[in-house]
Amino acid sequence: MYEIIRLRPHHLLCTQGYSGKGYSDDFVLNMNRITEKLRSDRNARVEIVFTTDSLCDDCPFKVSDGICKSDNKVLGFDKGVIKVLDLEESAYSYQELISKLDEYLSSGIEDERLQAICGDCKWYAVSACWTHIKNKKYVV
Numbered sequence: 001m002y003e004i005i006r007l008r009p010h011h012l013l014c015t016q017g018y019s020g021k022g023y024s025d026d027f028v029l030n031m032n033r034i035t036e037k038l039r040s041d042r043n044a045r046v047e048i049v050f051t052t053d054s055l056c057d058d059c060p061f062k063v064s065d066g067i068c069k070s071d072n073k074v075l076g077f078d079k080g081v082i083k084v085l086d087l088e089e090s091a092y093s094y095q096e097l098i099s100k101l102d103e104y105l106s107s108g109i110e111d112e113r114l115q116a117i118c119g120d121c122k123w124y125a126v127s128a129c130w131t132h133i134k135n136k137k138y139v140v
């Protein structure tokens, strides 16, 4: 059966920046599986949700459906991406969304636009987010 991947808005960034590190072994396994699918299937569609999603499912920070221990940060990251893409909770082409998002982010000064959305994320400095987004590595 075709799996519909649910993604919260800021995970449109994480699925591009991810480089194999994560919160736990289960989280990494799930992240590997989902990013592999999104990065290899140019027709992949995602269900955008403004709450916990398919990546949160195996995360130790998920408290329950709809609640993340880091909501004070991650809801702000989501808000930034919703604003840029004018998102609604609906199904979209993953490629169309990341194309638009990367276009917007790389037309600023260096990484200022990305930093404004998620610069205080703990992974910002250790993952390859800006490099991948700037080079449009996963846009086909």
Ligand code: SF4
Pocket (backbone or CB within 6 Å): 052, 053, 055, 056, 059, 060, 061, 062, 063, 067, 068, 069, 070, 074
């Ligand atoms: S930290 Fe929160 S938003 Fe990020 S994957 Fe875990 S539960 Fe989801």
